[in-house]
Amino acid sequence: MTTASVPVAPAQGTAEDSSRVHGILTAYLQSKAVFTALDLGVFENLEKGPLTIGELADRLGLEQRPTRALLVALTGLDLVRRDGEAYANTAETSRYLVAGRPEYMGGFAEHQNKHFAHFDKLADAVRENASLNQRVLKQGYRDQGAAAGEGREGTARLIQAMRVSSRLQADKLAKAAPLEGVDHIIDLGCGSGDYSIALARHNPGLKVTSLDYPAVIDLVRTNVADAGIGDQVTPHPADIMNDTWPESSTVLLSHVLDGYGPERASHLIKRIYDHLPEGGRLLVHAHMPSLATGLFPYMFGLILLVNTEEGEVRDDEDIIGWVKEAGFSSVETSNISLLSGLVVATK
Numbered sequence: 001m002t003t004a005s006v007p008v009a010p011a012q013g014t015a016e017d018s019s020r021v022h023g024i025l026t027a028y029l030q031s032k033a034v035f036t037a038l039d040l041g042v043f044e045n046l047e048k049g050p051l052t053i054g055e056l057a058d059r060l061g062l063e064q065r066p067t068r069a070l071l072v073a074l075t076g077l078d079l080v081r082r083d084g085e086a087y088a089n090t091a092e093t094s095r096y097l098v099a100g101r102p103e104y105m106g107g108f109a110e111h112q113n114k115h116f117a118h119f120d121k122l123a124d125a126v127r128e129n130a131s132l133n134q135r136v137l138k139q140g141y142r143d144q145g146a147a148a149g150e151g152r153e154g155t156a157r158l159i160q161a162m163r164v165s166s167r168l169q170a171d172k173l174a175k176a177a178p179l180e181g182v183d184h185i186i187d188l189g190c191g192s193g194d195y196s197i198a199l200a201r202h203n204p205g206l207k208v209t210s211l212d213y214p215a216v217i218d219l220v221r222t223n224v225a226d227a228g229i230g231d232q233v234t235p236h237p238a239d240i241m242n243d244t245w246p247e248s249s250t251v252l253l254s255h256v257l258d259g260y261g262p263e264r265a266s267h268l269i270k271r272i273y274d275h276l277p278e279g280g281r282l283l284v285h286a287h288m289p290s291l292a293t294g295l296f297p298y299m300f301g302l303i304l305l306v307n308t309e310e311g312e313v314r315d316d317e318d319i320i321g322w323v324k325e326a327g328f329s330s331v332e333t334s335n336i337s338l339l340s341g342l343v344v345a346t347k
Contacts (some may be wrong), residue, residue, distance in 0.1 A: 037070060042080075134309070145215065173336050253318060293338050
């Protein structure tokens with residue numbers, strides 16, 4: 001795998017370097033404070049109106065001391081604001097962290113909290129080069145998106161987490177995707193279906209076939225129906241590594257290749273090459289550190305280490321190597337979002 005360049009830190013021994021490292025070492029406190037607040041119902045209670053520490057403690061059945069500590073932490077994160085003795089949600093919190101809101105990120109937080117528990121044993125995963133929860137095996141997902149012992153609740157939690165991440169990327173991908181003159185695209189490994197939905201919304205004449213495991217497609221159907229886009233997007237259950245696909249001149253792989261080892265990833269790209277007609281295009285959208293602009297793509301490999309047997313962050317050089325090996329004649333790359341980049345390969 002290609003190793004992406006990492007931003008250079010300030011010179012050692014400077015005050016700036018010490019503060020930066022201190023921030024990295026204590027960053028876990030920020031996410032855990034939010035996970036705890038969501039679990040306890042802090043934001044839902046504050047959404048009803050400003051509350052003092054004592055009032056909130058009574059509603060939550062807590063002592064004032066831990067309630068105060070949590071509110072101070074959330075105030076420092078600008079998720080809660082203090083006005084005199086009372087505390088209230090910020091506009092950002094009301095939008096993203098209150099259950100029932102359209103852009104609620106609570107499911108994503110729950111999924112990340114599961115990661116938090118696994119990451120206590122990250123050193124074991126690094127030493128042993130072994131997945132801790134066996135979500136993705138060498139040949140593919142072990143249980144249609146669920147980790148070991150999770151069942152269908154694990155699939156639903158994964159898909160909900162995907163939806164939050166997709167909202168940060170899907171519209172930008174839809175705007176950048178070269179789909180002029182394309183009437184049908186296949187979204188292989190469609191996940192939550194949000195990329196299919198975004199492509200359809202930005203291209204009114206486009207038909208999208210969304211393929212994924214049956215348990216995932218059951219959830220995608222609901223998402224497509226809720227989006228009111230069912231006349232354009234057709235969810236279809238399939239094992240993308242083995243089943244046949246409908247004919248199309250364009251295929252999308254969005255956040256699919258990183259779950260697999262190089263052998264399986266290159267095999268899937270070769271399958272796509274053989275499937276496409278001359279002039280057909282493959283769009284690979286992923287957390288590519290060299291093409292993205294944020295930090296998360298550099299960190300994502302650790303999540304893959306915990307969840308998969310062979311998955312790694314695939315940078316643009318890795319993907320370009322595979323598409324050229326498969327026989328694609330033209331390759332272009334671009335930034336899509338803070339989290340992702342795009343490789344477009346033409347047959």
